[in-house]
Amino acid sequence: MKTNLNSTGISRRDFVKNSATLAALAAAGLGPLRAAEQPSARKMIGIQVGSVSFVDEGVGKVLDILQERAAADTIFLTTFTYGRGLAGRQITGYPFPDHGAQESDAGSFHGGNYAIPHPEFYRNTVLKQTRAPDHGDLDIVAAVLPEAKKRGLRLSCSVEDVFRSDVPGVKEVAEVDLEGRKGGSLCPFHPDVRAFWTGLVTDLSKSYDIDGILFFNEHNGPLLNALGASHAQSIASSRVTCFCEHHQRAARAQGIDFDRARQGYRQLDQFVRAALEGERPSDGYFVEFWRLLVEWPEIIAWDRLFDQGKHEVLAEVRAAVKAVGKDQQVGFHIEHVNSFNPIFRATRSYQDLATRADFLKVVVYNNCGGERYASFIRNIGSTVFRDVPREELLRFNNHLLNYGDEAKLDQLAAAGLSPDYIARETQRALTGVQGKCKILPGIDIGIPTGKSSRQASPDDTYAATLAALKAGAHGVILSRKYSEMRLANLAAAGRAVREATKG
Ligand SMILES: [Zn+2]
16 A cells, blocks of 8 residues: 655645545645636546457447546547557567457558548648558548547547658658667658648648547657657657757757757767766766756757747647638647756746647556656766665755655655645646646556556546546547556546536
8 A cells, every 4th residue: 555645744644535635735835736726627538559459349438438438538549659558459578458459460550641641731741641551541530530539529639740660751850869870760850741741731621510620649859869868768868869961950050059969969978878877977877967067058959949849830730720720729748857857947938838738637656656667766876876876866856846855765656756746736727828838637547557566546546536626637649549548547536526526
């Protein structure tokens, strides 16, 4: 049983059981919970689903389950990705949930566009052949949309920037790393990449009577990649991107010196490699790192340039959807690293993001959050903060991030992060956007974790969902995909939704 306490000394169990706890937290000065007392408009209860679930279980049956158990009113249908985080059955090595096919599709999964691409929208890009072959001739949007509408459900298409290298055209538009090698991701400054994203979302918005687009891009800039400053990364400082001709052109337009940027990243690469070997600079790891940033400001400038490219794509995606003129809602997925990493946080202003989106899906996956946060602390504790004992680094970072009393490092994976973390991150986002866009926290339901890491009980899912809604969120998005969620956890989310939205 969990024993970690949140900042007011209230155990997770009590937090779950006692709704009066919420008032106590508000009295303790945690602003988010005061919002719960305000009358709120109808909450949007979204859930992410991949095509394979509808194929395996039947469109009507799945929609009935999502509506009845999870109290969902919006389907975020994975329509474009080559990744298995949002598409496909349960990933290899993890137990199947209690519904759907009980057999891995790892061998047959391909990915791509699960709708039917209309060629006229892809004239200005080399990425013309992205149709997913996984389900034969099936057009998943055309198959699910009428059934959803019949039930009063909204349907938005999820589009994710995850490709595979064998897609025709990808090699031509891929990023180039520090040593001139082609990377695996698409360069956000390549004109064909820009044309692909705007073409794709225009195609979906025009060709189908959908309610909106949710766009995912979890790629990080070169500084974070060099440091492995995300939970999901291995540290590969010589493979940072992007140094292609289109990036160079964008840099020139801003007066950023390409050669010095590349030299700076070579210096950073040497620093990281030495740090990983435990070769302590005479002034210490942090001072040496900071000195690099001072002497090579192009390191920051180049990282910023990546973010600029990524954000320009978001702006163009939104403009393209709005140009169709159907009043469709456009949202962006704000990745988990935004929770953990203060360096990343500094590059993401909610106030700015609010000007680009109708809603933000803010990832607050608390169950897998424990092992992910621990992984981030170990990564950053291997380089920049190698002089700091890791437990102290965790506590220090908790303060920087305004986390409450979360578990210690060696217990984080088994404990997960608390509902209090969800409330705090939800409130931070709400305060940041100042009412200019909606905040829909992404709730972790069954995201695979290691064998000794926390496996969320239905009560955990209930507490997580309730924490987001009581903190004043405009709704939630149950994540990552229905094909990894257990029905009891889905029902627990639904119970929280009904409780939080009644009367
Ligand atoms: Zn590039």
